Amino acid sequence: MAQFMVIARGSLTAGMSPAEMQGVLEKYMAWTKGLAAQGKLDHGNKLQNGTGRVVGRKGGEKAAKPTITDGPFSETKEVIGGYWILNAADYDEAVKLVADSPHLAYGPLEVRAVDVI
Amino acid sequence: MSSHRRATPEQRVGPLVADLFRRASGRMVASLARRFGPQYLGLAEEAVQEALMRALQTWSFHGVPDKPEAWLFRVAVNRALDALRRETNAREKNNELLLGSDLMAAPHDFANDNVDDELAMIFMCCHPALPHASRLALTLKTVGGLSVEEIAAAFLSEPATIAQRLVRAKKQIRDQRLPLDVPRTDELAERLASVLDVLYLLFNEGYSAHGGDNLIRADLCAEAIRLTRLLLASPKTGQTQVHALLALMLFQAARLPARVGEGGDLLLLADQDRARWDDAMTAQAFGHFEKSMSGVKTAFHVEAAIASVHAAASSPAATDWPAIRDFYDELVVLKPSPVTALNRAVAIGMAEGAGQCLAALQPLLTEPALAEYHLLASAMAAMWAQAGNTAKAAHFYREALRKPCSAPERRFLQRQLQRVAAHHTGRE
Known part of the structure; x- marks a missing residue:
């Protein structure tokens, strides 16, 4: 079975009440619990807020030093950023697995197959 | 990896x-x-x-x-x-708060360590120096963990109004250096009374929401009960009047499941399916009521006593109305208010008949505090209906409908109006 990385980005509304925050969390928990019960979830982790870097090299191989910029995302305090590693047969199944994710209310999910050679 | x-x-x-x-x-x-x-x-x-x-x-x-x-x-x-x-x-x-602070270590038994902190917070939020409305809002925000929007919804108020109230209250806390502590023994009685008043209001606000679509805001009732229990958990504040207040809340809360019929309509005590009352909660209420007996009698004691009479009646007909009337006679002395007088009049009506009730209600009609209170007009209407005067009854139901009340209460009044209007051609 192949593995897929599902990268989540999005933002939550600011000023949620504690009860509302717990409500959102419970939706994510119910969803991941369902995936885990089917053996489809390997693990998940949060990514740090606002600490992304984009490393590049302007001018291709001739340039002396790589350029490092912040980003790539304009992240705010209320951002939800993280990833899950899912077990799925193919993209069709992987996409089906995330189609009912509560995260879609807050932002997109990027699904990438882990290429194992 | x-x-x-x-x-x-x-x-x-x-x-x-x-x-x-x-x-x-x-x-x-x-x-x-x-x-x-x-x-x-x-x-x-x-x-x-x-x-x-x-x-x-x-x-x-x-x-x-x-x-x-x-x-x-x-x-x-x-x-x-x-x-x-x-x-x-x-x-x-070199701020002293940051130096040598034991804060870096989280308490090992977090839930239990904090009862005292929560009690202190309740006392500060209910400090008599703060305006009444601020006490309620601050308690819900700070102790109850409700958001400004949730508090505004509970009190049918604008979030901006609540937010401003909270800002002012916090400024007052800073300016007047209101203490964040469980009060010393010499001021405990006054401060505890203020806390109990806030919890009582909180429960009542939840028990009969004064507008909107929800007749009962169960979360407010639950929070009031939780905080009252918290007071009982501490020997300093676990006093007899607190037991009385908790008994009162539990007697009432036990009836909540039966209080709203299908479609969210209000059911009167007489129309409630008593099998739906929460017996376990009623039993708890009686337990606290018993523990309240040893102390000085307060209005909470008498109100709990009234609620206990209802709880003890297996059917509406079995209700000991003369006992309830006598308790109301005590209550108008301990807690004189137009609303208490109104309830006493209703109890008189149940014990002695519609004529006596109408006589007791009559002087309240000119009471300014009740001018916008739909329950006075609705009580007049019910008593006139009982006395057989459907024209008067319809008149007062219409008057009740002109006052502010919740949507289910409004539907209830409309049903009653239709019922009496059926016996009467609609002329007044």
């Missing part, structure tokens, strides 16, 4: 305690503000909000940690210390 922490989701994603965020929020704000000082209440609230947000962000992917509340508290403490450093850095390098 193995350097990241691998969670096994099946194990980590356990159930979350209901209301954990809301409850933990109140406890953490109390705990932080107690340690930093009440002038840092706003800072404590922000730190707690950030900790909850961080939990939402992290736990969504990684699952819930073993000790969620300790996790939250650790993060909140760190956020608060960071904010405090930023705030005090320019002014004083």
Whole structure:
């Protein structure tokens, strides 16, 4: 079975009440619990807020030093950023697995197959 | 590949305690503000909000940690210390709050360590120096963990109004240096009375929401009961009048499941299916009522006694109305108010008949405090209907419908009006 990385980005509304925050969390928990019960979830982790870097090299191989910029995302305090590693047969199944994710209310999910050679 | 922490989701994603965020929020704000000082209440609230947000962000992917509340508290403490450093850095390098502080270590038994902090917070939020409306809002916000929007919804008020009320209250706390402590013995009686008044209002607000679509805001009732229990948990505040108040709340709350019929309509005591009353809760209520007996009799005692008579009646016909009337005679002395007088008149009506009730209601019609109170007109209407005068009854039901009341109450009044109007051609 192949593995897929599902990268989540999005933002939550600011000023949620504690009860509302717990409500959102419970939706994510119910969803991941369902995936885990089917053996489809390997693990998940949060990514740090606002600490992304984009490393590049302007001018291709001739340039002396790589350029490092912040980003790539304009992240705010209320951002939800993280990833899950899912077990799925193919993209069709992987996409089906995330189609009912509560995260879609807050932002997109990027699904990438882990290429194992 | 193995350097990241691998969670096994099946194990980590356990159930979350209901209301954990809301409850933990109140406890953490109390705990932080107690340690930093009440002038840092706003800072404590922000730190707690950030900790909850961080939990939402992290736990969504990684699952819930073993000790969620300790996790939250650790993060909140760190956020608060960071904010405090930023705030005090320019002014004083060696702030005593930041030096030698034991705050870095989260309490081992978080839930139990904080009862005292929560009690102190309740007393500060209900301080007699604060305006009444602010006490309620502040208690709900700070102890209950409700948002400004939720409080505004509960009191049918604008969020901006509530927010402004809270800002003013916090400023007053800073300016007047209101203490964040359980009061000393010599002032305990007065301060406790103020707390009990707020909890009583909170419960009543939940028990009969004064407007909107929900007849009952069960969450407000539940919060009032929880805070009253909290007072009983401490020997200093676990006094007989607190038992009486809790008994009163539990007697009433036990009837909540039967109070609303299908479609959310209000059911009168006489029309309720008593099998739906919560017997276990009624039993608890009787237990607290018994414990209240040894102390000085307060209005809470008498109100609990009235509620106990209803709870003891297996059917409406079996209700001991003369006993209830006698308790109301006591209550108008202990807690003289037009609303009490109105309820006493109704009890007189049940014990002695519609004529006596109407005689007792008559002087209340000119009472300014009841001018916008739909229950007075509705009681007049019911008594005229009972006395057989459907024209008068219809007149007063129409008058009741002109006053503010909740949507289910409005539907109830309309049904009653139709019923009496059926016996009467509609002329007055």
